[in-house]
Amino acid sequence: METINQIIEKLDLEANLTLEEIPQIDLYMDQVIQLFEKTFAESKRNDSEKVLTKTMINNYAKGKLIFPIRNKKYSKEHLILISLIYQLKAALSINDIKTTLDGINKKILNNEIDLDSFYNSYLNLAKKNVADFNEDIDKRVVEVKEEIGDGQVDKSHYLEHVLMIASLVHMSSLYRRVAEKLVDEMTIEK
Known part of the structure; x- marks a missing residue:
């Protein structure tokens, strides 16, 4: 990867x-x-x-x-x-x-x-998010390589890619779900 x-x-x-x-x-x-x-x-x-x-x-x-x-x-x-x-x-x-x-x-x-x-507050947070994201990606690459190395017979790059994609989509889903719940709270408060 x-x-x-x-x-x-x-x-x-x-x-x-x-x-x-x-x-x-x-x-x-x-x-x-x-x-x-x-x-x-x-x-x-x-x-x-x-x-x-x-x-x-x-x-x-x-x-x-x-x-x-x-x-x-x-x-x-x-x-x-x-x-x-x-x-x-x-x-x-x-x-x-x-x-x-x-x-x-x-x-x-x-x-x-x-x-x-x-808006400047948003831009400041966005910049910090990118830095955090870059650190997290490096960590995920290591974790995926470890998972592939730990038990997979077929240690192909393809499986690394699939595992990385699945992991990233899962993290994205977790963040999205929390954001949606925060929106739901706004709706309830109204």
């Missing part, structure tokens, strides 16, 4: 839309899409995958995942919310994302949140 570090390098795990990259002027939809495509280009699984489309943005607006748009332009706050949605949709349903962001949308409309500060 020597290739796992190469795979991780290609993923650009630290890619995030920073506050400095968000223009101080409102953007039209096509400009929003271009900004996200440029920022998250390396995180796509393949070249045909789209980071963000007009349909996605329209669905976020119709589903009230973001507060209403004015004059077909998206503000800095909209871009921050769309960035959060982009990250959350990797593990949560659209309904769970709506529940999660509903309070933030209300706070934005009522001027009750310093969204820049909140």
